[in-house]
Amino acid sequence: xxxxxxxxxxxxxxxxxxxxxxxxxxxxxxxxxxxxxxxxxxxxxxxxxxxxxxxxxxxxxxxxxxxxxxxxxxxxxxxxxxxxx
Numbered sequence: 001x002x003x004x005x006x007x008x009x010x011x012x013x014x015x016x017x018x019x020x021x022x023x024x025x026x027x028x029x030x031x032x033x034x035x036x037x038x039x040x041x042x043x044x045x046x047x048x049x050x051x052x053x054x055x056x057x058x059x060x061x062x063x064x065x066x067x068x069x070x071x072x073x074x075x076x077x078x079x080x081x082x083x084x085x
Contacts, residue, residue, distance in 0.1 A: 003064040005073030008083075011053050015046050015085060051083040 018041040041049055058079050061071050071077070 003061045003072070005057060005061050005071050005079055007074045008054075008078050011050055011057075011083070012085060014053065015041070015050055018049070019043065019046065046085045047083055050085050054079050054083050 058071065061073070065071065071079075
């Protein structure tokens with residue numbers, strides 16, 4: 001299987017890292033460079049970014065597997081619900 005829908009926890013982790021930077025404090029990381037829609041990624045923009053990432057991921061998997069209703073990935077179609085971090 002070359003494409004699948006990840007878990008919501010995976011998307012949450014991407015957003016958390018965009019807001020807070022990586023755990024590795026030895027690296028210099030400018031999280032102010034993470035921008036979505038002209039705004040820095042923050043708690044106030046996290047849900048919109050999560051929805052964008054989820055919609056893009058699902059669209060990519062649907063493109064790869066156009067003839068299936070059940071998308072490959074974790075059990076339960078969590079992506080059908082509105083994204084809330």
